[in-house]
Amino acid sequence: MLVEKAKSRDAENTKQAILDVAEKLFSEKGFSGVSVRDISEASGVSQSLIHHHFGSKHALYQEVKRRAIERFWHKWHARTSAITHRPNIIREGIETFYWFVRDNQTIMRLSCWACLEGDTDLWPGEKETMDFLAQEIAEAQREGILRNDIDPIMLTILIEAASFFWWQYRANLVKLFEGSGRSAGEIDCEYLQTITKILLCGVLTHQKQTSGSKEELH
Amino acid sequence: MLVEKAKSRDAENTKQAILDVAEKLFSEKGFSGVSVRDISEASGVSQSLIHHHFGSKHALYQEVKRRAIERFWHKWHARTSAITHRPNIIREGIETFYWFVRDNQTIMRLSCWACLEGDTDLWPGEKETMDFLAQEIAEAQREGILRNDIDPIMLTILIEAASFFWWQYRANLVKLFEGSGRSAGEIDCEYLQTITKILLCGVLTHQKQTSGSKEELH
DNA sequence: GTCTATATCCAGATAGAC
DNA sequence: GTCTATCTGGATATAGAC
Structure with missing residues (x-):
């Protein structure tokens, strides 16, 4: 049998190398801010080979996002499989989410670019990510640990918001604490x-709250 | 004296028209997603006149952002001058901020693009916007309405986070409530x-909280 | 102050050799 | 599967007439 020249005639390898470089660049500069030439030069793969493997710049971008969301x-x-359960689900959920966002800046930025670019149809894993926390919250409500007049998905969104926003605008926000x-x-x-502290206990003083209260606030 | 040809030889008018169109387009597609030609065609002003007035595409972008932040x-x-004061400052602050963000999507998007593009040095009005709420919060703490073991700026950031995130990802988030x-x-x-509700009162049931408590949670 | 014309470069994509 | 060479259009920016 013939031995492959072993140069780099490995399509799968090449594709992954292209995707890795493209993910890094798209995450840094967004779709319009990166040219196929940039990706070609940074990866050492010719432009035409990129087109050969992915068809177009846009298709490459879609594949980068798909793969990133999957990962x-x-x-x-x-990570969440390691979360111990009630009653500390909220505290652990917040902490897990918070550090997880910090540790996954690349995909956070990709998601942010995609949002601005009007990309709303993708995110196969996004719903599942949210649902995991939401289901734990619902269970904690059934057990009486959390007030049950709050939609679990709404609470999940708020937790996500607090974490995303911090890491997204961190460079600006830390300036508010200068001095x-x-x-x-x-x-x-x-x-x-x-x-x-705030999500668990609120900000008001003298707060007396009853389980499952349905009174309107003020 | 000579009467101006009244054609449109009004530099200030022209500059504003260019800025208006540029703001709209940059907000929609970001810096790299818009060409000077796009702005030229949408505004009816020649490309070279845009360069004449602003020097470069980048300088025009900076001016667009500067003007938007100022506005x-x-x-x-x-809007905040109309806020009535304690004890409802938090509730009103949240509502004001929330709807204000919805009503100012253009600048929200500009700010988001700028963040991704690594623009951290600008925002002359940003700190003041934050400080307004933070100062009201600090005052409410002195009056004993709010717990005083929370940094006013941190709370302001959380309020901002909850609003920004919602309007930023709204198209995706509402899908979570389909059905x-x-x-x-x-x-x-x-x-x-x-x-x-959550920011004011927290999510836990059976919560008994004392004013200015300094106990650690769990 | 504003335009047309154009210089110069770079983008995405393709052809075809190996 | 991968490359070099190239097509075609669009990008930013400038020159110079009016």
């Missing part, structure tokens, strides 16, 4: 503690 | 009610 979902699933002598890392932790 | 700050200042028979507008209102 995200797998990582999230693995306080705290490092950015310390502020990260303090923000997490604060949102946990 | 945002003036509008926010006008519930609620319209998008109803979900908008319900989300606002939910975050208000």
Whole structure:
């Protein structure tokens, strides 16, 4: 049998190399900010080979996003499996989500670009990611640990919002604490503690709350 | 004296027309997604005149952002002046911010693109916008209405996060409620009610909280 | 102050050799 | 499967007439 020249005539390898580089660049500069030439030069693969494998720049972009979401979902699933259960599900959910977002900036940025670009139809793993927390919350409500006049999905969104927003605008936000002598890392932790405290207990003083209350506030 | 040909030889008018069109397009597609030719065609002003007035595409972009932030700050200042004061500052602050973000999508998108593009040095009015709410919160803490173990700026960031995130990802988020028979507008209102409830009172049942408590949670 | 014409470069995509 | 060479259009920016 013939031995392959072993140069790099490995289509799958080449495709993955292209995808890795494309993911990095698209995440940094968005779709319009990156040219196929950029990807070609950064990956050492010729332009035409990129077109050969993916058809067009747009199709490559879609594949980058698809793959990233898939990886995200797998990582999230693995991480959340380790969460111990009630009664601390909320605290752990917030912490897990918060650090997970920090550790997955690439896909967070991809998702943000995609949102601005009007891409709303994708995210096969997005719903599942949300549902995992939402189901745990619903269970905690049934057990009476959490007030049951709150939609679990709404609460999940708020947790996601608190984490996403911080890491998205972190460079700007830490500037608001200039002069306080705290490092950015310390502020990260303090923000997490604060949102946990507020989500769990609220901000009002003298708050007396009954389980499953249905009274309107004020 | 000579009468101007009145054609459109009004530099200031022309510049504003260019800025208006550029703001709309940059907000929709981001810096790299818009060409000077696009702006030229949409505004009816020749490409070279755009360069004449602003020097470069990048300088035009900067001016668009500068002007938008300035307008945002003036509008926010006008709107918040109407806020009645304690004890409902948090509730009103959240509602004001929430609807304000909805009504200013253009600048929200500009700010989001700018963030992704790594633009962190601008935003002359941003700090002031935050500080307004933070100062009211601090005052409410002094009056004993709000627990005083929370940094006012942190709370302001969380309020901002809850609003920004919703309007930023709204098209995706409403899909999570498909099948519930609620319209998008109803979900908008319900989300606002939910975050208000949570921020004010927290999510735990059986919560007994003392004013200015310094106990650690769990 | 505003235009037309154009220079120069780079984009995405394809042809065809190996 | 991968490359070099190239097509065609569009990008930013400038020159110079009016």
